[in-house]
Amino acid sequence: MADREFRVVVAGAGVSGLFMAETLKRARIDFTVYEKGSEVGGTWRDNTFPGLFVDVLSRQYEFPFQPNYGWSRKYAPAAEIWAYIKKVARDCGLTKFIRFNEEIVAARFTGGRWHIETAKGGTDVADVFICATGFLHKPLYPDISGRESFVGPSFHSARWDHSVPYAGKRWGVIGSGASGVQITEALAWAGCDVTQFIRRAQWVHIRENPHTTWRERLKLRLPFAYRREQRRLWQFINESDRWRLEPGAQREAMEREFQSYLHCIKDPELKQKLTPDYNLGCTRIPKSDRNYYEAVQLPNAHIVKGQIARIVPDGIVMADGTQVALDVLVYATGFDAHAYMRPIRVTGLNGITIGEAWRDKIYSYGGIALPGFPNLFMLYGPFAPVNNVPVPLGLDQEIACIMRLIAEARARRAAVAPTAAATEKFLARLDAAFPGTVWVGGCKNWYTGDQRTPVLWPLPQSEHKTFFAEVPAEDFEFLPAGHGD
Ligand SMILES: Cc1cc2nc3c(=O)[nH]c(=O)nc-3n(C[C@H](O)[C@H](O)[C@H](O)COP(=O)(O)OP(=O)(O)OC[C@H]3O[C@@H](n4cnc5c(N)ncnc54)[C@H](O)[C@@H]3O)c2cc1C
Secondary structure (H helix, E strand, O other): OEEEEEEEEOOOOOOOHHHHHHHHOOEEEEEEEEEOOOOOOOOOHHOOOOOEEEEEEEEEHOOOOOOOOOOOOOOHHHHHHHHHHHHHHHOOHHHEEEEOOEEEEEEEEOOOOEEEEEEEEEEEEEEEEEEEEOOOOOOOOOOOHHHHHHHEEEEEHHOOOOOOOOOOEEEEEOOOOOHHHHHHHHHHHOOEEEEEEHHHHHHHHEEOOEEEEHHHHHOOOOOOOHHHHHHHHHHHHHHHHHHHHHOOOOHHHHHHHHHHHHOOOOHHHHHHHHOOOOOOOOOOOOOOOOOHHOOOOOOOEEEEEEOOEEEEEEEEEEEEOOOOOOOOOEEEEEEOOOOOOOOOOOEEEHHHEHHHHHOOOOOOOOOOOOOOOOOOOOOOOOOOOOOOOHHHHHHHHHHHHHHHHHHHHHOOEEEEEOOHHHHHHHHHHHHHHHHOOOOOOOOOOOOOOOOOOOOOOOOOHHHHHHHOOOHHHHHHEEOOOOOOO
């Protein structure tokens, strides 16, 4: 029997929310997950555009408590990732804990507990509130005049309209990030007339994505083989990502490799358009499984580089006056990566809201907690390792730490929050680590947005692990029961 006196509410049933849910279930803690969508999966439910494959090895994108021996490819297609996530929810019996189509709109810490409100007017009360609302969840549309005037179908990459047939249409794709590259590549190989509108070139990783063999799948089922392989993979992550963190031979080798991908472009003008002018890794690196650079050389594919002046009913007009006629327009323009749990109105001690707390800069303690917001936790909040650690691995470390903090707070009959001093110390440690990493130095990226430094983890993954394993109790204050307005 779960402990009915102590209750947790989780917002979101994506990878983070489900990982949290399974952990709470195993700890026999009473909890409910609120999910505004009608299905689990978050990112993998919402992003169904052609060409989307996971960018880390499929085997790195597994919940540690639910091995998958049957990935079809080295890097699985998005639909397979989503199917796996749905299967995990089903097999672990998590679905019954989830309230679908229920969006949390407000959460206030008062009388020592979190008082939750949903968009449908529902209320709930919990000792702990956990935001698993995703960092790439709220689609961002570009501020280009005339957007509403376009007469053909137009949609964001995270809201793909599958009723639009590929054939016989002139497709426009705005954006050169990971989604823009994958969509353009897929449409080009499908024989569509596609124009990609880019403001700057991206470093694109041209990779092989072989099918897995039955031998490989079988091998994983041998005694101890799975655990051994997973250990080897985590070791590999730790060592292979040093190039992002410090200059040196590994970074130079990576730069040479990425430059070599561009050699297949025959037209010098196109090659120049697609050659980035900033350091490799500064932005999220798009992964290409069917050679994007070959795809954009097909006669039906076009790259238009420059500033879009306006959108008109039948196409796009560039700042230099060039006009491109289009039938379908796709906004591969990314997400509001710094919204985190917002627009939920989260109110902590002294009536301070999250919006007020973050007015000047976004901050957190370890990406999981905030001073002044007792018993509030975030999964993949600000400064989580959004680039250099596969998400399930980062979650494993964050969730273990959150569970220890919850246990400690329960034992003391108190609510827990990091101290302001410990949070400052954490941020200062990250600040000191940024110089020399690939994320600083002359490139605009969504990690930074309008912040002073990129909002990510600039240290090795091994330090993420030790940080969470060794979080000291003195970094936290424990507020006696009944605290709050
Ligand atoms: C196109 C794309 C490709 C990606 N590819 C990779 C990849 O290859 N490898 C990788 O490691 N990462 C990738 N990512 C990052 C990806 O977002 C994470 O890997 C992971 O899916 C995040 O899971 P999450 O549960 O934290 O967030 P999400 O998947 O965003 O889930 C958040 C959930 O919370 C729900 N929610 C939000 N607000 C509320 C609310 N107020 N009330 C109730 N429910 C709410 C949402 O509906 C959603 O279901 C990709 C992201 C995108 C957008």
